Amino acid sequence: MKKLFLLGILSLFLCVLVGNVALGEEEKISIAYIGASTDLPFWITLRNEARNQANELGVEFIDLTPPSMDAQAQKNSFDNAIQMGVSGIIVGAADSRAFDDSLDKASEVGIPVVAVDTGIDHPHIASLVQTDNLSSAKIAGQYILDHMTRPGKVLIIGGVLGHQTGDARKNGVTEVLEAAGVEVIFRAADWLPEKAYEVAQNELAANPDLTAVFAAWDPGAMSAKSVVAERGLTGKIIIVGFDGDPANLKAIKEGEILATIKQDNVKMGRDSISLLVDIINGKEVPKYIPIDGFIIDQSNVDEFLQ
The missing domain is CATH 3.40.50.2300 (Response regulator)
Incomplete structure (x- = not known):
């Protein structure tokens, strides 16, 4: 027992x-x-x-x-x-x-x-x-097309070449705009705001007929906003970003950036x-x-x- x-x-x-x-x-x-x-x-x-x-x-x-x-x-x-x-x-x-x-x-x-x-x-x-970056970028491209007040070129400031996310965003916007006959200029900025600033400076100087800028991420859109403001073109050049960052939302509220694609x-x-x-x-x-x-x-x- x-x-x-x-x-x-x-x-x-x-x-x-x-x-x-x-x-x-x-x-x-x-x-x-x-x-x-x-x-x-x-x-x-x-x-x-x-x-x-x-x-x-x-x-x-x-x-x-x-x-x-x-x-x-x-x-x-x-x-x-x-x-x-x-x-x-x-x-x-x-x-x-x-x-x-x-x-x-x-x-x-x-x-x-x-x-x-x-x-x-x-x-x-x-x-x-x-x-869904491609379909969301197409929404951005159509938004730019619908809000262009004058004919001209559109600058896309992208991320790293070959980066899946950045490529999809570039391709979505480009597809919509080129189908409507809009000339698109693409420049990679490696997801770096300082490089986006440099790209925006160079391209605005070289292309006085730019009518809009799409940045594949919101800090890039903020860089473009700074260059546009320095040139006295706020409100004359459309800026659309991608992310929905708080700083960009404030800039949208103030009329300095037109829109952004919100990611959840x-x-x-x-x-x-x-x-x-x-x-x-x-x-x-x-x-x-x-x-x-x-x-x-x-x-x-x-x-x-x-």
Whole structure:
């Protein structure tokens, strides 16, 4: 009887121990988040919402985002996340071409990866959460076309050449405008506001018939706004951005920028965490989660100003 009693106690202890181990394993889900930058408003909001969602789900959130747009620094962070043995990785690529061998390593050790905002052409990417950039850029192109008050050229200030997100935004606007017979000038600015400023200066000087500027990200639109203001052309040259950053919304309110395409970076941040947790838990998820963008201009900007 005593032996049976001891065996029973031992069995109960083992059951509790196994249960605690299983619970501990479940609680140990850790997600490395590697955004494009810590100093851009769009990415700050996306990161904060991803962290909030992780906290709500009881998931450890490890922010390995470089301070500025630096593809090599992102790759280093990605490789560090693999060495840390995290449960999964979210990456918002500054350059979608920078991760091939790192993704190969993640695949070898079984760490799932979700891309946010920018697509990465690699079979190990489990899902992509992003704005439908092409269709949203077409909305921007049509908006520019509808609000042009005089014939002329349109300058597109883009990101990095070959970057999936930037290319889609350039292509969407270009397709609409060229179909209407508008000449488009494209210049890459590598997602750098200072380079966007230089591009706007050079192109406005070289093309006095410019009638509009589209910037593929809002800080680029703010740079164009500064150049247009310096030349005394505020209100005469249309400026349209892409993101919905607070500074741009204020500029829209003041009539310095005409419009921006709003990206739902709150949803992007939260959905990327939820998707990755589902993947880690063995659930099937869609390969692509497109999120619609929409125009913010003076007609609705008050709804979004804080």
